[in-house]
Amino acid sequence: MAHNVDETTRFTSRETAQLQAEAATLRDLGWGNAISYSRKVFIPLTTMCRNTCGYCAFVKHPGQQGSGYLSPDEVLKIARNGERLGCKEALFSLGERPERRYPEARETLRRLGHATTIDYVIEACRLVLAHTSLIPHVNAGTLTEAEIAELREVSGSMGxxxxxxxxxxxxxxxxxxxxxxxxxxxxxxxxxxxxxxxxxxxxxxxxxxxxxxxxxxxxxxxxxxxxxxxxxxxxxxxxxxxxxxxxxxxxxxxxxxxxxxxxxxxxxxxxxxxxxxxxxxxxxxxxxxxxxxxxxxxxxxxxxxxxxxxxxxxxxxxxxxxxxxxxxxxxxxxxxxxxxxx
Ligand code: SF4
Known part of the structure; x- marks a missing residue:
């Protein structure tokens, strides 16, 4: 017998019901029936990245429109706007270590007073903590244990x-x-x-x-x-x-x-x-x-x-x-x- 098909997901209604039941069982096992979420504002500290993922629409190479780093003022402006709209979390999302690939990235960091992107992330988190009620969450890609230890002091979580x-x-x-x-x-x-x-x-x-x-x-x-x-x-x-x-x-x-x-x-x-x-x-x-x-x-x-x-x-x-x-x-x-x- 043909099932009803959900045109959006191409799941049959029976499969959707099965999936929902399994998901609910897992949720209940772990946490009960509470669903939590975090209201967050994204802060794209830099759009440059040393990687070249085939699917990435975020990255901007030097010379492209939108390439570069946010200034400290821009970081605070985004964070305060998010705070005003009810956000609780400042999610720093950025490309990975562009200074290892681009002289332009090294030069911008130098002008900002930093040698590495991670150093600048730490400063940006400090700014957000000092001037807003938001809690930083850092998505900065691969990190060494020493970098994580430093970031831990200025953020609530990482990803x-x-x-x-x-x-x-x-x-x-x-x-x-x-x-x-x-x-x-x-x-x-x-x-x-x-x-x-x-x-x-x-x-x-x-x-x-x-x-x-x-x-x-x-x-x-x-x-x-x-x-x-x-x-x-x-x-x-x-x-x-x-x-x-x-x-x-x-x-x-x-x-x-x-x-x-x-x-x-x-x-x-x-x-x-x-x-x-x-x-x-x-x-x-x-x-x-x-x-x-x-x-x-x-x-x-x-x-x-x-x-x-x-x-x-x-x-x-x-x-x-x-x-x-x-x-x-x-x-x-x-x-x-x-x-x-x-
Ligand atoms: S690491 Fe992230 S930002 Fe960099 S190219 Fe890949 S998906 Fe884009």
Whole structure:
């Protein structure tokens, strides 16, 4: 019998109900039925970055409009505006260590009185703490333990998406090529160092950038291992890739909602069913799962579910898959082996 289909998510109503029930069970196990959130204002301290992620629409290279650092006055103006609108948190989001790549970044930092971007982040956090009621949260990418210790004094929490544990994605033609800070080992070390120092940490995975289904699960397991040991992971974001104009992956296939949420690969995403390959029309974040206390996390069960994985080779020969055309035209590679699990 055909199910009712939710046109927004392409979930059947029965699947949506199942997903909601499972999510509610996990939430209740960890926290009861309370849902919390933080009202935050974003402060993009610098739009420059030494990495070149294929999907990034945030980064601006020197010479591009919008490239550079916010001044201390601009930081305070954004923070005060957020405070006036009811925000409680100042979320510093920025590119990673642009001073290691661009003379322009070094020169701007020098004029601001700093040698590194992290030093400037520390000053900006101090400013916000001194002049507003907001609590800084720092998303500054990979950090050393010493840097985390310094930032801990001026912030309430920190974050950095793990994104993936797949080193494969750093190869030429792939999403994280020429991205020294996207080394999975560096990112895991950052989350671990935060754990050792007792810093509440937000992290997560990115779905649809060329990773396999198994690699998604391995990424979640890696986060879970750190949380089991240190108990510091406060939130795990499951974020879907969105194809943005003027990025290297502008024509890359976006994952379906079913792929983002599935416990096993989507049988509907198939090279013989191009109608299943329409793009997601809605939000950039598929779902957020607040980590329950360490004792109740259950990534192991997800891992066991992943063994049901099938390899459909979805979309590879689909004429409606823009990634296929793009790849042909530009040499941009999915980087996947000959089979392509969800
Ligand atoms: S690390 Fe990647 S995603 Fe983040 S700002 Fe730099 S280029 Fe963009």
């Amino acid at each position: 950095m998406m793990l994104e993936t544990v797949s080193k494969r994605l750093m190869k030429p033609g792939m999403a994280h090529h020429a991205c020294p800070d996207k080394s999975p080992v560096l990112r895991l070390r950052t989350i671990e160092a935060a754990g050792r120092l007792g810093v509440p940490f937000t992290t997560g995975i990115l779905i649809g950038i060329g990773e396999t289904f198994e690699e998604r699960v391995e990424s979640l397991v890696a986060i879970d291992r750190i949380h089991q040991r240190y108990g510091n992971v406060q939130e795990v974001i499951v974020q879907n890739f969105r194809a943005k104009a003027d990025t290297a992956m502008a024509a890359w296939m976006e994952p379906s909602m079913r792929t983002c949420c599935a416990r096993s690969p989507s049988p509907g995403w198939c090279s013989t069913r191009p109608s299943a390959c329409r793009r997601l029309p809605t939000s950039t974040t598929a779902s957020k799962i607040t980590s329950p206390p360490a004792s109740t996390t259950g990534v192991a069960s997800l891992l066991s579910r992943s063994t049901t994985s099938t390899r459909s080779g979805r979309g590879r020969s689909c004429p409606n898959w823009p990634g296929a055309r793009r790849r042909k035209a530009t040499g941009w590679s999915s980087g996947l082996p000959s089979t392509r699990p969800s």
